Amino acid sequence: MTDWTRRQIGALAGGALLAVAAPHTVRGQGRAKVVVIGGGIGGATVARYLGDMKSIDVTLIEPNSTHVTCFFSSHYLAGLRSLASLTFGLETLAEGHDITIIRDSAVAIDPAGRAVELRGGTKLSYDRLVVAPGIAFKFGEIEGYDEDAAKIMPHAWIAGPQSELLRRQLESMDDGGVFVIAAPPNPFRCPPAPYERASLVAYYFKQFKPKSKILILDAKDQFSGQELFQDAWSRHYPGIIEWLPSQFTGAIKAVNVAARSVVTEGETFRAAVANIIPAQKAGLIGEKAGLTDASGWCPVDPVTFESTLQPGIHVVGDSIIGGDMPKSAFSANSQAKACAFGIAASLTGSPQFPPHLFNSCYTFLAPDDAFTNALTFAPEGGRIKTVKMFISKVGESAEVRRRTALHAVGWYSAFTADVFGGGP
Numbered sequence: 353m354t355d356w357t358r359r360q361i362g363a364l365a366g367g368a369l370l371a372v373a374a375p376h377t378v379r380g381q382g383r384a385k386v387v388v389i390g391g392g393i394g395g396a397t398v399a400r401y402l403g404d405m406k407s408i409d410v411t412l413i414e415p416n417s418t419h420v421t422c423f424f425s426s427h428y429l430a431g432l433r434s435l436a437s438l439t440f441g442l443e444t445l446a447e448g449h450d451i452t453i454i455r456d457s458a459v460a461i462d463p464a465g466r467a468v469e470l471r472g473g474t475k476l477s478y479d480r481l482v483v484a485p486g487i488a489f490k491f492g493e494i495e496g497y498d499e500d501a502a503k504i505m506p507h508a509w510i511a512g513p514q515s516e517l518l519r520r521q522l523e524s525m526d527d528g529g530v531f532v533i534a535a536p537p538n539p540f541r542c543p544p545a546p547y548e549r550a551s552l553v554a555y556y557f558k559q560f561k562p563k564s565k566i567l568i569l570d571a572k573d574q575f576s577g578q579e580l581f582q583d584a585w586s587r588h589y590p591g592i593i594e595w596l597p598s599q600f601t602g603a604i605k606a607v608n609v610a611a612r613s614v615v616t617e618g619e620t621f622r623a624a625v626a627n628i629i630p631a632q633k634a635g636l637i638g639e640k641a642g643l644t645d646a647s648g649w650c651p652v653d654p655v656t657f658e659s660t661l662q663p664g665i666h667v668v669g670d671s672i673i674g675g676d677m678p679k680s681a682f683s684a685n686s687q688a689k690a691c692a693f694g695i696a697a698s699l700t701g702s703p704q705f706p707p708h709l710f711n712s713c714y715t716f717l718a719p720d721d722a723f724t725n726a727l728t729f730a731p732e733g734g735r736i737k738t739v740k741m742f743i744s745k746v747g748e749s750a751e752v753r754r755r756t757a758l759h760a761v762g763w764y765s766a767f768t769a770d771v772f773g774g775g776p
């Protein structure tokens with residue numbers, strides 16, 4: 353591989369960049385090859401940590417030139433942050449961490465032949481493959497809601513153009529309209545995030561559209577951080593946010609895009625703006641490569657994150673069945689580091705150690721009122737189990753909450769620098 357390809361980011365034209373050689377385990381025969389699919393939080397972290405080891409040849413496949421973080425995207429919806437401040441290029445990873453980045457999508461994996469095929473026709477061989485494609489949506493579970501409907505009723509659950517669309521709709525909405533959020537069934541990406549979104553949009557309404565309301569139609573009867581959210585909603589936004597659990601409505605069954613309405617078992621609700629967050633499953637390449645089980649997610653070994661269905665392929669991030677670990681950026685980053693060390697150990701024959709896994713989330717109730725949780729996890733009996741847990745309490749002082757909000761902003765800068773190898 354030339355220095356040019358190592359540093360170059362760009363769409364590669366059709367022909368094969370690397371012919372598929374017979375797969376080789378490269379101990380003692382030059383650098384082992386690891387291919388990483390997905391340059392989001394999990395994939396970028398694995399690539400960065402493996403690249404820094406220098407003894408491994410790392411190639412990262414990602415179709416987009418930039419990554420927009422989902423975390424803090426509800427700040428953008430509420431007009432509190434620009435999208436540019438949430439957008440990261442992959443150049444720093446390529447240049448600073450010895451990674452070849454190919455701007456393309458993986459369309460097929462051949463586990464027996466240890467090769468990946470890209471949309472542009474390139475075929476890459478690997479010694480180890482890491483799959484980190486995030487989530488896909490179960491379109492069709494809500495009648496009438498598909499990719500076209502999402503252009504009118506955005507999910508904004510993958511940040512970027514969908515977030516921009518939802519922001520435009522909220523800005524142009526008349527004062528007095530109802531913003532409907534359809535909250536998905538478990539398990540889904542970032543359990544507190546639909547309710548954080550409601551809180552920050554309520555903050556925006558309070559200032560700019562004070563007659564408007566938010567209606568959360570939930571597919572569940574309870575949700576993560578419920579007590580903390582409901583306490584905050586009564587303090588900050590009385591009469592603005594209404595939450596209807598599934599037991600009252602039977603959850604959303606259908607949408608009517610033309611009429612901008614959502615239909616539950618017994619009622620139809622008209623929305624000025626509708627944010628439909630569908631049920632979720634592992635990123636599509638996971639399903640296609642036989643990495644998913646009947647749950648729609650990828651089972652993995654909790655020490656190395658190697659698939660329990662396809663040896664030699666590791667999966668990290670939202671696509672996995674994470675045991676007690678929630679689907680979050682912090683989890684994806686923690687899993688990615690464990691996975692990188694697991695791969696390095698198996699390629700060099702050094703011993704494997706059970707990883708310490710972490711998740712810490714900051715959740716905003718208002719710009720200066722945030723709560724946090726911090727959890728540690730360890731592998732136990734083939735699963736990832738919680739070891740210790742801290743969560744903020746209802747009744748904390750305004751000063752504690754204000755400091756938590758400040759810490760969250762600091763965390764954002766440090767965390768994204770860890771993942772993408774530089775600041776925003």
Ligand SMILES: Cc1cc2nc3c(=O)[nH]c(=O)nc-3n(C[C@H](O)[C@H](O)[C@H](O)COP(=O)(O)OP(=O)(O)OC[C@H]3O[C@@H](n4cnc5c(N)ncnc54)[C@H](O)[C@@H]3O)c2cc1C
Pocket residue numbers: 389390391392393394395413414415416419421422423424425426456457458459484485486487508509510541542545549635636637668669670671679680681682683684712713714715
């Ligand atoms: C509104 C919202 C708020 C959130 N807030 C927080 C928070 O405060 N804290 C927190 O920790 N987490 C938060 N999250 C969750 C967090 O964003 C995700 O858990 C995290 O992004 C998961 O990382 P990932 O690598 O699995 O997926 P992603 O970061 O989505 O990356 C997947 C990547 O794979 C690429 N890809 C997919 N298929 C292919 C393919 N076939 N070939 C090549 N590339 C492919 C995609 O283009 C994408 O870049 C939030 C999420 C949402 C929606």
